[in-house]
Amino acid sequence: MPDKPNVLLVMADQWRAEALGCMGDEQVRTPNIDRFANDGLVFERAYTPNPVCSPARGSLFTGQYPHEHGVISNTYHKLFLPDDRTTIAECFRDAGYETGYIGKWHLDGTIDGPGYVPPDRRHGFEYWRGFNRGHPHLRGFPNVAPDGSVEWEGDREPDIETDYALEFLDETEGGPSFLTLSWGPPHTPYEAPAEYGELYDPDELTLRPNVPDEMADEVRENLVEYYGMCTWLDDEFGRLLEGLEERGLADDTVVVFTADHGDMMGGQGRYAKGVPFEESIHVPLLVRYPPEIEGGRRSTSVVNLIDLMPTLLGLCDVAVPGSVQGTDRSAHVRGEEPASSTATYLEGNLPYDDTWRAIRTDECMLAIDRTLTTTHLYDMESDPYQLENLAGDNDVADLEDELRWRLFELAYAYDDRFIKARHGRQHEPEERIPLSDGR
Missing domain, CATH: 3.30.1120.10 (Arylsulfatase, C-terminal domain)
Known part of the structure; x- marks a missing residue:
């Protein structure tokens, strides 16, 4: 076992916490994530600091609230994550980790097309298979050149990103490494590969009680695709876990599964996110590290994605910078401290x-x-x-x-x-x- 564990942070986009079998949804099929939950720790009350893509991602990587790191909206003035914000990747890199990023970034302003992110704005991520924004789930992976031109690879974005993740594991086999894999689904467009959408029958789906009756038929049709994308990613997550096992890395790697925010999916008569309702703000947060985390644990501590950076650094014995506003929960993750946090602060629509x-x-x-x-x-x-x-x-x-x-x-x-x-x-x-x- 290496002196420090590897870290694999897997983040889906717009996957609400409720849409997992291990979180109580008996309709969605997520067997791999459910098994993963049984092997690790499930935070039942994890929340995004701001339920919109760019602000939430800025918070996850800096451990700061959007009002502090400055990315206060997806589109407001085409904001970039400022260069002077210390990120989790920079901390791991400076501690001797090889760092990598795969997938949607969405912290380099809002521009047309997937968008090239220059090396000096990758905030500590050295291996780079990222693009700035967009959701080409079924179009393929966009390899973006410095001039903004795009060469599309394959036909399913998450499948190719998972391939890249496994390649990264091979290239950094000596460790330690920190990899973020950022999948685009189940964000809109609500369109799953056919074989996954066919797993669900809209007529058999039960909706949450806060979905208005007049929206029920439409929501069921969209939920078929949303669930289909969740099951699709669950299969890819299973492929990642199998890849860790095959490479002998399962016991040497802290694996995290989370999302930047949720999706209203008809709740309160709304779609998407950005509002202070549970479907929008409540996110999945599951952590596995066999040497230090007892499997099957569930935490009722109220936590926030700004806590993830200091917690992962704490688990790996890497110094937490003073700029971080989140709390290091690594002692609780290890089972050394009981659940203690009973509240968290949230914000939204900051410039409006x-x-x-x-x-x-x-x-x-x-x-x-x-x-x-x-x-x-x-x-x-x-x-x-x-x-x-x-x-x-x-x-x-x-x-x-x-x-x-x-x-x-x-x-x-x-x-x-x-x-x-x-x-x-x-x-x-x-x-x-x-x-x-x-x-």
């Missing part, structure tokens, strides 16, 4: 008038708008599908006040300057929220 902030606790979810007015309040224990908005209900006024207080504590702790400025103008100095570890 409909910007929001939210707090998700182990029991409730509260969201506020740009005027600091409570817009959403749900008892997630009794109302997991968020059917009854309690915001402004006098019967739960004390609960609302408590959650608002905790939300503002977190806003101050994470230096959310927009909220601090708004809150500061509304309160006398002695009434402002004190700094504390509200996590």
Whole structure:
């Protein structure tokens, strides 16, 4: 076994946590990920800091909230991840790891076409089989030249990306290595390969109770394709795990499966993401490392994707930079500490008038708008599908006040300057929220 483990971070795009067998969905077929869950640790309450692609990815790689790392939207002013942000790849590279990135990047601004990402904007990833953006699931993999021209390879993007991942494992066999594999599905377009879509019958699918009746037929048709893409990636994930076994790397590799955000899929009458509802903000997070993680464990700790960078560095005994806002959960992952985190801070639509902030606790979810007015309040224990908005209900006024207080504590702790400025103008100095570890 090498002195430090390899790390394989597998990230799907727009895969909500609920769409996994191991997370309770009895309709979707994800046998490989379910077996993986039985061999490792499942975080049942993992959340994205911002349920949109670019902000979430920036947070995952920097351990910072979007308001801190600066990528506050997919499209706003064609933002790039700033050069001065320390990333997880840079930390691993500087610790002697070989680093690699495969798939969709979406941190190099919004441009036409898949987009070439120059080496000086790859933020520590040395082996590179990436492209900036787009979802050519069934068109193939886009090999992008510096002039932006594209040579399409094969006909199924994730299959080729998995091939590249296995090639990377061969090329870095001596280790240690850190590889991020970023698959495009099950993001729109909702179009699975035919043999996977045929696995599901729309007439037999049960929808979540928060899908309006008038959308039911349409949602079932889309869910067939969404589930089909999930099963497709599950097969590719199985191929990766088999590749680790064949190369004798299974016990030497920390493997993570997650997603940047979820998909509403008709919930609350919506598609896509970007809103403070569970289907949008709740993401899968599963970790396996046989030497240190007991199989079959499930954590109820409320965690955030900004915690992933320091946690992976902690598992590999690599120093965590001071710029990180997330928390190192490696002791909890190893089973040395019990679940302790009971709340996390969320934000969305930062540059726009409909910007929001939210707090998700182990029991409730509260969201506020740009005027600091409570817009959403749900008892997630009794109302997991968020059917009854309690915001402004006098019967739960004390609960609302408590959650608002905790939300503002977190806003101050994470230096959310927009909220601090708004809150500061509304309160006398002695009434402002004190700094504390509200996590």
